[in-house]
Amino acid sequence: MTPTRPVLGGSFLGGAHGRLLPPTIPFRFFLAAALYHLAFWIALAVFAEDAIGFRGGPGPMLGVLHLLTLGVLALAAMGAGYQLLPVATAVPMRARWPMTLSSWLAIPGVAVLVAGMGLAHHETMAAGAILMVLGLGIYAVLLLDNLRRKSSLPAVQWHAIGAMAALLLVIGLGFALVADQHHAIFADHFTWAVAHFLIAAYGFMGLLVLGFSQVLIPMFTLSPMPPAGNATIGLGLAIAGLALAAYGLVGDQTRLVAAGALFGLAASLLHVQTLAASLRQRMRKALGDTFILVFIAWGFLPFSVLLGLGLALGHAVPPALFGWAVLLGWLATFLVAIFQRIVPFLASMHAGRGKRPPLVSTLTPERSRKLHLWCHLVAVAGTGAGLALEASSLVAVAAVIGAVGAAGLLAFTLDIVRRMREGAA
């Protein structure tokens, strides 16, 4: 089945101009994510020793982990979700104030929660958890409300529904895990923490990535839309795999966890194969260097599942290496690739409202973008090597390089906001 052009079940950009949110809504999340991204790498450099052999539990490393998962991944997903979902579903968000409210809860909520985790201070952690539950809860409800109505892009719609269902589970479990430290809820805290991690990484963030990839990758490369059937099968495999792995984990049934990992492996290979096939038919030959990040992220997706399978089967895989592959190798690498493309694109749409849109290239600060891209790659490779070799100094050096790149990403984002304001003035 060979589409002759980027065939969408509906129109992705149709009416996009009219469904643009005020730039302050998505860009506050993007700026906060860029800031927490810098904080993450700095904190990892400082607490590199704790990263080796990390297996959860309160302390600096738990805070560092949540700087990445909540501060970078979740906040960027909030900004992107609020802006891209109404464009993809062709259904405007009902109101703007709940989105603003969620930002006021979640953006500071990350700092409070991370401080509580880092200091192992239960009350601070609980306050941060409440802010995050409310902020992310509003986000999930708003997106589910938008997704209730018929979408022109069912592949994106069903992935997003799955992601939001996973998010509701994640925030419920996360809150219970915080409460568990003072009010014993779980017989085995560690196991439930791992289930929380799996559902957050592969369920909430993972399904969002799988779903939005179906339209973003074809849009950037002028490729045909992947066959909807593959997306549906992939979604089914991913959900089945995640459910089996999580259920097997909390029920202490290794075979179920392994079976879940195999389903997940099939889903990830299908995802990568489908998008790669679409990409091979692209009209635009030059992809740009951000696709180096996309390709690396695609490699990390099945690799992370294989590491998870190895862990489930009792092989000597350092758990921190598994976390690294999922969070830094796959999710963060994919996210920053899309961030580098979508932020200038959105800025050009805002700056061009009511007049000729400026060129995306005139809004893109190339130096800071490239600095971030190459530092990110070195930092990911270096931290992985450090975790595998249990060499904390290597992790620290790599994290310093990551911090330099993160400063580049922050400068990139700030510069785009400045140029967008000048363009819109």
Place this chain on the structure above:
Amino acid sequence: MQEGRQTTRMIHDDHVASIGLLNELETLLSRNRSSGPAPSGPGLANFLRSLASNLERDVTRHFDFEQGRLFPLLGDGGDSDIALLLTDEHDGIRDVATRLAAAANAARENGFAQGWKEFHQLSREYIERQISHIQKEEMALLPMLEDLLDEETDAELSQAYAETR
């Protein structure tokens, strides 16, 4: 899956042809820096002729048809917003295309002795504006037309567009 509508297929074919030319132009630019020596060679004049012809004739024909016949359908279908955006982009592209066609014709006759840097700059702008525009048409305009056009209108429009060739 083949496209259902003749009209959208014809517009898409134009995009494929334009992108083929843009890919060639991009290759020329990436092999020859704006600050370096200007390119020369036996195939260059032919390429510049194709480029100028595409800019002067095909782009105008394509844009005029879209603005005259297709965009009003979007307005009738309740989505005039995207038509306004695409029309704005047409204006920007026409402006650059006119200057780039003049630069290509001048270079074809006299070589790039004087105008290589300007040609390079105009080409970069043209490529970016066209790619971004085609992206929007492929992702928004064509799927919307697939929904809006009935068989009779599609036959009439595709015939009308064929006659402009």
